[in-house]
Amino acid sequence: MAPLPPVAFATESVLAWQRVISSSFVPLTVDDLSDGRFAGTIRGRVLDDVFFARLRVTPHEVHRTRALIDASQRLFYKVTLMLEGTGELVQDTRRALMLPGSVSVYDTARPYDLRFADPIDAVVVMFPRDLVDPSPDHVRAITATSLGPEEALTRLVAPLLTEIAHDFTALEGPASTRVVRTAVELISALLSTAALARTDDHDREHLSLMLRIREYILDNLGDSELNPEGIARAVFISTRHLHALFHQQGTTVSAWIREQRLEAIRRDLADPLHAHRPISEIATTWGYPDASHFSRTFRQQTGVAPSAYRRAALEEARRGGGDQRVSTG
Template sequence: MNPTSLVTPTAPTDLDYEAFRSTAVDQFVPLQVTSDRPDAFHGRMHGSVLDDVHVVDIGATAHTVERTPDLIARGGADRYKVTMQLAGRGLLVQDGREAVLEPGDLAIYDTGRPYSLIFDEATRILVFMFPRRLVDLPVDSVGELTSVRFPGDRGVGAIVGPLLRRTADPAQQRSRATASRLTYGALDFVTTLLSDELDQRSDPRDPHAALVRRIRAYIDDHLGDADLDPGQIASAHYISTRHLHGLFQGQGTTVAAWIRSQRLERCRRDLLDPVFADRSVGAVAARWGLHDAAHFSRIFKATFGLAPSEHRQSARR
């Protein structure tokens, strides 16, 4: 195997206070890191980057991390971060909620809104940072779950936590294709964790919430249908197109935008998957209902910053 095709995590690096602050910004988004004892501060950080997914293992003495409105204005406001507490205890604060995290616990937060992470003792955490589009849920729905503790010893969290940890194992050297499938598969499990929590919180007697879930599932099942449109979706659920548009507006998006985003994400993954390496870019797009090759290339590049063929080549580097 060509060594350049491997995804190899960086080696752990010992960091003093100033180096830790600088490295945190380099690895993530603009952040403010403070410590009551900067002279005695000690940290270690190592991770890897695959496409636009950052995976970082962080250990440090007591400190606080803040994302303020001024820092948000400097960039990186379109990402989620999932943290897994590995050692010590942490406090996550966002959207008026506080989550006390013990080893094994998980939580999600949004870089587009202020948050704080407070560690009053030596700690170790694993952080996944990735674009919001990789979670197949409306931003408003995920916003209900920021700074919520997902226990790592029961429920879906007991499945997702070990998977995230193994996916980020720094001892592993994996091909880009393998790393891609593992990483995006792990993020699919994160979506499952969030969906499960939303389902548990929803009122089973609420027909509105149940309808939205059925419609999203219907869209997922019919993404390969080139004729999928609001009329078809509304008819399949015995509602008017006006009602359908209202449901998606309440989720902070539109029907067309949701369908397009889901199709593009499926195409992006297929282009990296060696299973589909013998298929043309046009065939991959058509598999997900996008039959106009020129239009597909334009919207793909506008969304991901690379042409489909360039994205496919990136998996072979």
């Protein structure tokens, strides 16, 4: 996701609302259900490619049609926590009733429809699909389902998202990247648990194995000798099977390890609490003991040198990013 400025927007125009949510999230169309008395407000912050937003809107419909989906776009999940009002989500031939206190997930790579017959107050979180553990096929099993307070992890996720979206101050200051990481990890745990409960025995075994593999990799990212053979031994499968599992998800073991290491390094470089640490020390912590190799890899993946990335990220953290006021339309 390209960096987005903080959002603060209010309007009584359906077209203006459509423009701002399309630019803040992904391209969408909006239909008014309020008999011409439409009103909507959105406040939001983006940090570490994760967009948190609080929306208060009169009755309306939202559509993500196939024509609006560009295959070249980065792929995202959206999670909605309903605070007030009710809604209906349709995706993958399923229909979910969105009730206060419930969490619903949908995939921006496929069409979906949202209908809100009542005024709503909701928290929406959008994040890249590769930030969570379940594969797209496993998440597909829980799109357009309602994960209510009866789910233990919903009871953990809901208060955190509510607090973050209250005034977004949790996304400011030196601990902001850790807050985002915690939120995404809890959402990932919720999606994994829900997917495990809603898949058949074969898929459940497959997902459980992938979660064990990813957990092992994440626990050992700092080991520069981490390799497919050692990972396969640790989870009691063949190296060939391990490679096949990652191939099914459109990646390789080595590529996924590299992505996770670089993501961890980017987090630490952007974290003011780590500003005193040399870049080489951070790289070594996450499995890159060779400074020149790390620098080349980082530049290839991000387009900038590690030092330039750190300067820009820490400057952004210092600015704190007050709300950008958008004129009402």
